[in-house]
Amino acid sequence: TLDSTTSLRIAVQKSGRLTDKTLNLLEGIGLHFDDYKRSLLVKCLNFDVELLLIRDDDIPEYVEDGVCDLGFVGANTVAEDEADVTILRGLGYGVCRLAIAIPKNGSAQNVEDLDGKKIATSYPVLTRKFFEDKGLNVDIITLSGSVEIAPRLEIADGISDLVSTGGTLKANGLVEIEKIFDSETQLIQTNKPLSEGKQKMIRKILQRIEGHKKASQ
Ligand code: PRT
Ligand code: ZN
CATH class of the missing domain: 3.40.190.10 (Periplasmic binding protein-like II)
Incomplete structure (x- = not known):
């Protein structure tokens, strides 16, 4: 298999300036989660996605290593880490x-x-x-x-x-x-190989973020 997990795993800051805005964005594009204040690994209720809630400093490395497939983190943290990841897009918050x-x-x-x-x-x-x-x-x-x-x-x-x-x-x-x-918050992707299913889910998330941004302008 190309990767060890089946769910698309997304790293999000556990508790800090980016947390609420990131979770609101994910809810805003139609990904629903239960109880994310209590657990470190949170299953999405309606897609094959899970969130890993960690310190923002750890996010670039987790994504670089492929422990997480995507991450929401400040451009400052990505650049300081010199992480080998792909920046998918800037998100306009955490500026x-x-x-x-x-x-x-x-x-x-x-x-x-x-x-x-x-x-x-x-x-x-x-x-x-x-x-x-x-x-x-x-x-x-x-x-x-x-x-x-x-x-x-x-x-x-x-x-x-x-x-x-x-x-x-x-x-x-x-x-x-x-x-x-x-700096602003960025959506980053691992450079490790991803299954067809995960790639499809990432495209869906990007499309929905695009639509969400247009609608909120
Ligand atoms: O616990 P964890 O390690 O996850 O969180 P953290 O304490 O390291 O990070 P956190 O939550 O403070 O910040 C997360 C990210 O928010 C940063 O990496 C930036 O990408 C973004 N961000 C946006 C900021 C600020 N604005 C900001 N103003 N991060 C920090 N600050 C601090 C700054 O360090 C200074 O102390 O706020 C102060 C300055 O703010 P002003 O408004 O007084 O200029
Ligand atoms: Zn930090």
Whole structure:
């Protein structure tokens, strides 16, 4: 057989910013689920589909490995992971940007001023690439969260973090000076071989998302 499971398995963030919008989209295209708050693996009631609810950070790898056939996850997470997956489409929600920010009243004014300085981020791959492309040499400090307080703690001179409204930066006395990466939620597919049945189901899901997006415009 081409793959070990028969149901098309879709990875969705278990609990976070993308969860409700993704589950609403799936319901909106006519896939119905029972009780997804209680279980990690949830069967679809009307199609041969199941959801695996996991941390968003794990989604690109699960899809790359073929543990899941599809995944709904931020472009930022896919790009940071450098995952070997196929991006089927952007979905228009979870929109944010990865950007460089520095203390409002600090000595640095622009990214060039950060040469030789320390940058805190949860996105070391994308951030290192950005500075390398500019020929700037920075010391990347990788933090898993609360990146915005690093300058005040004097752990770093600037940060690279996700921004949506800009409220978090402002509340921490930081100003955005340059955008690194535009992000939105993406539907990704494994590059592992898929059965004819799964391929057909994926085409159906894509068509329905297309129709759903058109109808909601
Ligand atoms: O538990 P798990 O690992 O699954 O969740 P998580 O805490 O890692 O992720 P979560 O739920 O916070 O975010 C999931 C995805 O949402 C991200 O990977 C992005 O693709 C997308 N997204 C969209 C955002 C934001 N907007 C966002 N604003 N993710 C995080 N933020 C944070 C940002 O890090 C900063 O702390 O919100 C703050 C900035 O927001 P503003 O509005 O103040 O600018
Ligand atoms: Zn995460």
